[in-house]
Every structure is written in structure tokens, then in C-alpha cells.
Amino acid sequence: MDQFDLIVVGSGPAGRRGAIQAAKLGKRVLVIEQGKRVGGVSVHTGTIPSKTLRETALNLSGWRERGFYGRAYRVKQEISAADLRRRLLITLDHEVEVLEHQFARNRVQHMRGKASFVDPQTLQVVKDDGEVLHVTGASILLAVGTKPFRPDYMPFDGKTVLDSDELLEIEDLPRSMVVIGAGVIGIEYATIFSALDTQVTLIDPKSTMLDFIDKEIVEDFIYQLRDRNMKLLLGQKAEKVIRQNGKVELLLDNGRHIVTDMVLFAAGRMGATDTLNLAAAGIEADNRGRLSVNPETFATNVPHIFAAGDVVGFPSLASTSMEQGRIAARVAVGAIAKEPPKYFPYGIYAVPEISTCGLSEEEVKERHIPYECGIARFRETSRGHIMGLDTGLLKMIFSLKTRRLLGVHIVGEGATELVHIGQAVLNLKGTVEYFVENTFNYPTLAEAYKIAGLDAWNRMGDIKSEL
Known part of the structure; x- marks a missing residue:
């Protein structure tokens, strides 16, 4: 042994x-x-x-x-x-x-x-x-x-009704797809296939999605999905799924029927x-x-x-x-383990990407912290114009008392890369002045940090709050 x-x-x-x-x-x-x-x-x-x-x-x-x-x-x-x-x-x-x-x-x-x-x-x-x-x-x-969680009531066959592991082995791209589950995995695959011009319908029993992400970012994300004709059936549940004649029929709890080429079940692991x-x-x-x-x-x-x-x-x-x-x-093995830095980034590789680090605006409100936000849209940057970006949003939240960065939230191209600038400033306890006073490469999407920093600085004023 x-x-x-x-x-x-x-x-x-x-x-x-x-x-x-x-x-x-x-x-x-x-x-x-x-x-x-x-x-x-x-x-x-x-x-x-x-x-x-x-x-x-x-x-x-x-x-x-x-x-x-x-x-x-x-x-x-x-x-x-x-x-x-x-x-x-x-x-x-x-x-x-x-x-x-x-x-x-x-x-x-x-x-x-x-x-x-x-x-x-x-x-x-x-x-x-x-x-x-x-x-x-x-x-x-x-x-x-x-x-993947595979409930007994779902008629998995690996071809028309699949879990997220089986999806990687499909032989043909579907013309239409229903994704059950608006969690991270479901949203990622739904938006990827939508980018391939598959007609995608996303179903989830909850009336909201991605509740751990800043609400303003989620609202912008949902707007982009609907703008490209993705159907979001939130607050609705698929009660019955039937395979027949190479198609899949779904019966929702509100009586609605949906017929599709493929169903991806991504409601948990x-x-x-x-x-x-x-x-x-x-x-x-x-x-x-x-x-x-x-x-x-x-x-x-x-x-x-x-x-x-x-x-x-x-x-x-x-x-x-x-x-x-x-x-x-x-x-x-008995070695000393240092506690990791407080803030780590969360990345969702949907189309578009979402990435976040630190406190959301909802969490700041719950803690009764006086705050101000700064926002930049990627179309405001020269790099955004060069890339042809009409969408993309960077949001930063600052404390009015300390002027420190509390959270950074991004939706758009390169979000999972851009977030690390905000992560570093968060863990080093940096303030709004960092973004206002520092130089960013031009033209880059990172320049959005300066735009958002200036937006917040203008709203906050140059004097610390006495609140």
C-alpha cells in the first residue's frame, strides 16, 4: 500500500x-x-x-x-x-x-x-x-x-435534449434552441448560439437573472439580448418536454407551447x-x-x-x-497559508461578457454607505469606435466619505480582461483620484476607466463629504 x-x-x-x-x-x-x-x-x-x-x-x-x-x-x-x-x-x-x-x-x-x-x-x-x-x-x-443536474422528468437523448456536457458533441448546429436555466452556464451557451444566428429562447422559473450582479449591468445585458431577438421567458417553467418527429415540444406552466430543434437543460449542477x-x-x-x-x-x-x-x-x-x-x-501539509485578497473578479463569458469585482450598488445601499457612481460607455472611447462597438458599459462605485473605489462592474467586449484594473485598485484601497490623475493608453477600452472616474469625480466634487 x-x-x-x-x-x-x-x-x-x-x-x-x-x-x-x-x-x-x-x-x-x-x-x-x-x-x-x-x-x-x-x-x-x-x-x-x-x-x-x-x-x-x-x-x-x-x-x-x-x-x-x-x-x-x-x-x-x-x-x-x-x-x-x-x-x-x-x-x-x-x-x-x-x-x-x-x-x-x-x-x-x-x-x-x-x-x-x-x-x-x-x-x-x-x-x-x-x-x-x-x-x-x-x-x-x-x-x-x-x-450536470439531470432530473428524471427531462427526456435526455444526447441529440435533441442535452445537458451542457453533451452539447459539446452535437453533430449539427440547430436552427432553433430552447435553453432551460438562466444561470451562468445557461446564459453563456444561449448567447453563444444566438451569435451563431440560432433562434434562442431562454426559460427560467425565476423572474430575474444573475441576482449577484449589479442590477444596472444586468438591465443593460438584457436589453442587448432582446435587441438581437433572443426570447427571454423569465418567471415561466417548462412543465413537460416531449420529443417527437425530430423536434422537441415544451409545455410551459402558463399554457404556452414551444416547438424547437434542440433543448439544452442547464438548470444547475x-x-x-x-x-x-x-x-x-x-x-x-x-x-x-x-x-x-x-x-x-x-x-x-x-x-x-x-x-x-x-x-x-x-x-x-x-x-x-x-x-x-x-x-x-x-x-x-502544515504550511502557513496567507488569507487571499478580499476582492476577486467574477467573469461571465456570455456574448457580451460580464465581469464584476467588489460591491454592487444594491450591496452598497444595504450597508447604508453614502456613495456616487461613475459610468462610461464604450462608444465614448476612440477604441470603441475603431472596433465598431455600439454597446458596452463600465460602472464604478465610490464612497463619498473615503472616496475609495467600492466596486467595478462591466458589460461588453473585453470585460473579463478590463476588470483587473479595477480589482487592483480595490485591493490596494485606491480612490477616485487614481482614475482622474493617471494616464491610460490611447486608444484603448481601458480609457473607459478614466471617463467613468471623471464622471464620478464631477458628481462628487473635489471635497470629501462630511456625511
């Missing part, structure tokens, strides 16, 4: 970052991955595939150039599912190669197989050929990620913990398969067993999962 300082189950963002961190500290580390290749959900069915699909769709459809050449403009007239997959496979091969090299360089051992607990320190690993191994770890990090035999380790998952942890150390109720990444729930971002895995690994 092999013994390790740290065993990591799962090689996604949390698992690989945790494993490499422990190895850099001189520990003996084993990563167990049940997938065919290392990388986890992030590389093979989640983050990297969906973002690659998005970039390919925008490039081949000529989406970014339509501001100049009209809505009928396309780089490739007939775009196929094979066109989308071609770039995806190249990207995935590169990601796996980089990860395997990182493991080799840092002397992280890894094996392919399905892991389950025998006792709190022992894992059984069943390999593809049926061989069974047992390994023990002084500490264990569970970074198994999530899988579940922690991939059902095969781990958690009871043998003394751990219990919630009804969605997620694990509860100490938010500072990521330890479960069993002190030497840790969990990180999507399996512990919100915010379920690859970026935060990496940091969670690193912190968990340091604690697991």
Missing part, C-alpha cells in the same frame, strides 16, 4: 493547483483522476471548452465586425459543428500537455482510476483494466468538481461525490452533492480531509478554485 503526504482526488483547477503547491513544499503527492486525461471538468467539458466554443463562434460568425459591415456579415458562410470542434480539440490537447508537464516538472505522481474511501485515510482506486489499488494519505484533498463512499470517511454531502468546509482552511468535518473547487459551492470559478486548492494544500 503506497503512502503519500497528500492525495488529491481530481485534477481540475483546485486539484492541480493544490497538488503542485504541496509538491513545491517537498511533499509526496498523488493525484487520482477518473477521466481519460488529466484536467478535470474545467479542461474537458467546462471552462476551457465553453470559452473556446465562444471564441470560435465569434470569429467564424464575424460577430465583432458586424458593427461596421452589418448583421448579415459572416467570415464563414456555412458554419458547422465540426468547425467548432476543430479548434476545441487543438486547445484541449495543449491544455493537457501543459498540465502533464507541470506534474512531471514538480514530481507529482498521477494515476487514472475511480477513487472511493475505505476508511478516513485510505482510498481504493479501481483502474480501467479492473486492477484495484489501495493508497493512504496523511491528508486528502477532494477536488472532484461537479456534473451537482457535486460529483456520489461514488466516493463518503460515509466510510465520516463525511456527508448535501442534497446537491456539495461538501461543507471551513471557508478559511477548506477542511471538512474530518480534520485531515479537505475539499476545494466547485464541489464546495459558490462562487464555482476556475480562478477561485485554484486559490482554494492552493490554500487547502498548504494547510493540509
Whole structure:
């Protein structure tokens, strides 16, 4: 029986970052991955595939150039599912190669197989050929990620009714699509296929979407979706889904019928913990398969067993999962783990992108903080004109008392890149004067920070409030 300082189950963002961190500290580390290749959900069915699909769709459809050449403009007239997959496979091969090299360089051992607990320190690993191994770890990090929620009432067939994993394997692009679920994944795929000129209808039982995002940003985002003829049926629920004659018919709770070529069910995900035999380790998952942890150390109720990444729930971002895995690994092997900076960016890779960092206007109001906002529209920048942008909005919120930046919120082209300027200022406790007094490259979209800063400064005045 092999013994390790740290065993990591799962090689996604949390698992690989945790494993490499422990190895850099001189520990003996084993990563167990049940997938065919290392990388986890992030590389093979989640983050990297969906973002690659998005970039390919925008490039081949000529989406970014339509501001100049009209809505009928396309780089490739007939775009196929094979066109989308071609770039995806190249990207995935590169990601796996980089990860395997990182493991080799840092002397992280890894094996392919399905892991389950025998006792709190022992894992059984069943390999593809049926061989069974047992390994023990002084500490264990569970970074198994999530899988799509697949309710029994949904007639999945992998062709006309799919989950988000199956969507990557479609053979033909649908002329029409219904997306059930207005969460991050549903919205990303709905807007990507809309950019490919698929007629998309988005359905969700809630009357609102993306409630954790600043409301003004969501309103601008919804306006853009409706402007390009996406149907948003919020506050409505699909009660029945029937496959017939190559089409799918949906019956909504208000009596409405919808007929479509394809249905994507993207209403939630579940922690991939059902095969781990958690009871043998003394751990219990919630009804969605997620694990509860100490938010500072990521330890479960069993002190030497840790969990990180999507399996512990919100915010379920690859970026935060990496940091969670690193912190968990340091604690697991007895190293000091510094608390991460307070503010991290949240990115939604829809079309258009949304990214946010810090407090929303609604959160500022709830805390009764006197504040002022500054807004810039991308069309106000020279770079925006050069790129043909009619839309795009950057919003900053400042404290009237301290003049410090409280939050930055962006919807539009490059939002997930631009947000890092605001993130740095937030974590360094910068004020509105930073944006007013500093020089930004011209012409760039980043110049929107100066425009929004000046907008807020003009509204705030040059004297600190006595409120």
C-alpha cells in the first residue's frame, strides 16, 4: 500500500493547483483522476471548452465586425459543428500537455482510476483494466468538481435534449434552441448560439437573472439580448418536454407551447461525490452533492480531509478554485497559508461578457454607505469606435466619505480582461483620484476607466463629504 503526504482526488483547477503547491513544499503527492486525461471538468467539458466554443463562434460568425459591415456579415458562410470542434480539440490537447508537464516538472505522481474511501485515510482506486489499488494519505484533498443536474422528468437523448456536457458533441448546429436555466452556464451557451444566428429562447422559473450582479449591468445585458431577438421567458417553467418527429415540444406552466430543434437543460449542477463512499470517511454531502468546509482552511468535518473547487459551492470559478486548492494544500501539509485578497473578479463569458469585482450598488445601499457612481460607455472611447462597438458599459462605485473605489462592474467586449484594473485598485484601497490623475493608453477600452472616474469625480466634487 503506497503512502503519500497528500492525495488529491481530481485534477481540475483546485486539484492541480493544490497538488503542485504541496509538491513545491517537498511533499509526496498523488493525484487520482477518473477521466481519460488529466484536467478535470474545467479542461474537458467546462471552462476551457465553453470559452473556446465562444471564441470560435465569434470569429467564424464575424460577430465583432458586424458593427461596421452589418448583421448579415459572416467570415464563414456555412458554419458547422465540426468547425467548432476543430479548434476545441487543438486547445484541449495543449491544455493537457501543459498540465502533464507541470506534474512531471514538480514530481507529482498521477494515476487514472475511480477513487472511493475505505476508511478516513485510505482510498481504493479501481483502474480501467479492473486492477484495484489501495493508497493512504496523511491528508486528502477532494477536488472532484461537479456534473450536470439531470432530473428524471427531462427526456435526455444526447441529440435533441442535452445537458451542457453533451452539447459539446452535437453533430449539427440547430436552427432553433430552447435553453432551460438562466444561470451562468445557461446564459453563456444561449448567447453563444444566438451569435451563431440560432433562434434562442431562454426559460427560467425565476423572474430575474444573475441576482449577484449589479442590477444596472444586468438591465443593460438584457436589453442587448432582446435587441438581437433572443426570447427571454423569465418567471415561466417548462412543465413537460416531449420529443417527437425530430423536434422537441415544451409545455410551459402558463399554457404556452414551444416547438424547437434542440433543448439544452442547464438548470444547475451537482457535486460529483456520489461514488466516493463518503460515509466510510465520516463525511456527508448535501442534497446537491456539495461538501461543507471551513471557508478559511477548506477542511471538512474530518480534520485531515479537505475539499476545494466547485464541489464546495459558490462562487464555482476556475480562478477561485485554484486559490482554494492552493490554500487547502498548504494547510493540509502544515504550511502557513496567507488569507487571499478580499476582492476577486467574477467573469461571465456570455456574448457580451460580464465581469464584476467588489460591491454592487444594491450591496452598497444595504450597508447604508453614502456613495456616487461613475459610468462610461464604450462608444465614448476612440477604441470603441475603431472596433465598431455600439454597446458596452463600465460602472464604478465610490464612497463619498473615503472616496475609495467600492466596486467595478462591466458589460461588453473585453470585460473579463478590463476588470483587473479595477480589482487592483480595490485591493490596494485606491480612490477616485487614481482614475482622474493617471494616464491610460490611447486608444484603448481601458480609457473607459478614466471617463467613468471623471464622471464620478464631477458628481462628487473635489471635497470629501462630511456625511
